[in-house]
Amino acid sequence: MRALLVPFAFPMIRLPGVHFSDVTAQGPFTPSGFPLPLPRLRHLLRQLFSSPPPLPLPGTAALVIQAATFWLSSVVVHICLVLELLMSIFVIRANRIFDLVHCDLWTSPVLSNSGYKYYLVVVDDFSHYSWTFPLRFKSKVFSTLSHFLAWVSTQFGLTIKAVQCDNGREFDNNASRSFFLTHGVQLRMSCPYTSAQNGKAERMIHTTNDAMHTLLFQASLPARFWAESLHTATYLLRVGIWGNKAIL
Numbered sequence: 001m002r003a004l005l006v007p008f009a010f011p012m013i014r015l016p017g018v019h020f021s022d023v024t025a026q027g028p029f030t031p032s033g034f035p036l037p038l039p040r041l042r043h044l045l046r047q048l049f050s051s052p053p054p055l056p057l058p059g060t061a062a063l064v065i066q067a068a069t070f071w072l073s074s075v076v077v078h079i080c081l082v083l084e085l086l087m088s089i090f091v092i093r094a095n096r097i098f099d100l101v102h103c104d105l106w107t108s109p110v111l112s113n114s115g116y117k118y119y120l121v122v123v124d125d126f127s128h129y130s131w132t133f134p135l136r137f138k139s140k141v142f143s144t145l146s147h148f149l150a151w152v153s154t155q156f157g158l159t160i161k162a163v164q165c166d167n168g169r170e171f172d173n174n175a176s177r178s179f180f181l182t183h184g185v186q187l188r189m190s191c192p193y194t195s196a197q198n199g200k201a202e203r204m205i206h207t208t209n210d211a212m213h214t215l216l217f218q219a220s221l222p223a224r225f226w227a228e229s230l231h232t233a234t235y236l237l238r239v240g241i242w243g244n245k246a247i248l
Contacts, residue, residue, distance in 0.1 A: 094125040098158045101125065103165040104201035105141060106209070112227035119230055120144055123204045125164075130204050132234045134227045141170040146179055162186040166198050208233055 094100040102123040111117055116134040120141055123130045133144050149160050163180065165171040167189050180187045190197040211233035212226055221229070 096158075097124055097126045097129075098152055098156065098160045099126060100162045100164060101160055102198060102201035102204075103145065103163060103171065104198060104205055105135075105138065105168060105170055106205050108226060110223040110226065113224045114227050116227045119227070121201055121204050121208065122148060123201050125200065128200075130208070130234065130237060132208060132230055134230060138170045142173065142176045142179070145176070149183065149185070159183075160185055162188055164188040164190075164198055164201070166190045166195070167192070208237065211236060 102125060104121055106119050106121065108117055108119070112134070114134075115136055118135040118138060120133040120135055121130060122133075122145075131148070133148075135141065135144065145163070152158060152160055163185060165188070171187075172189060177187065179185075188197075195202065208230070212229045215229045215232055216223065216225060219229075
């Protein structure tokens with residue numbers, strides 16, 4: 001047992017020139033030159049030290065076993081938790097308005113009274129201000145976005161620097177790519193099976209739909225009036241009246 005434990009730098013064993021912080025920071029070798037166990041063996045060593053001994057051990061040996069168990073657990077658990085993560089957290093923050101806008105398209109199961117089937121939502125990343133545009137066809141997404149960029153440039157004197165959207169063909173096509181490239185706008189597409197990258201626009205759609213359906217239910221109107229209710233719901237969310245919360 002002593003031959004197995006000497007090469008390791010345990011936090012409760014004071015070996016000359018060897019410290020627990022040095023072991024975790026230096027990597028697979030200790031400052032004294034002894035190699036650490038292979039990663040594939042650390043689980044086995046942890047199980048060995050975690051199991052109760054067959055015979056009672058003296059005080060010093062018990063402290064050694066306790067130190068070995070703690071050290072192996074900290075090393076193994078840390079790397080395992082990192083590798084078992086399914087995905088990292090998506091942190092996208094804009095420093096000014098219109099530096100980044102999120103876009104998404106919602107398809108209604110019911111054709112509206114005015115002939116609309118979809119609506120496009122645009123959310124500013126910095127202010128969380130949203131715009132909604134009812135559409136009759138998916139092909140109108142590109143023209144709506146180009147008009148929105150021109151409106152922002154004229155009314156605010158600012159340029160949208162990046163557009164975040166999913167991989168829908170209404171966003172990812174030759175016309176839109178050529179337009180954004182010509183105007184110097186960065187087009188960010190979500191990675192496959194990673195809808196969380198465009199989560200801000202998707203959450204805004206859910207919030208807008210909840211307000212829209214509530215207004216229809218309160219007014220006892222059929223679902224085909226959703227386009228008219230959409231404008232009212234968007235206005236209420238903008239001014240911060242809905243839910244007594246200001247989202248701007």
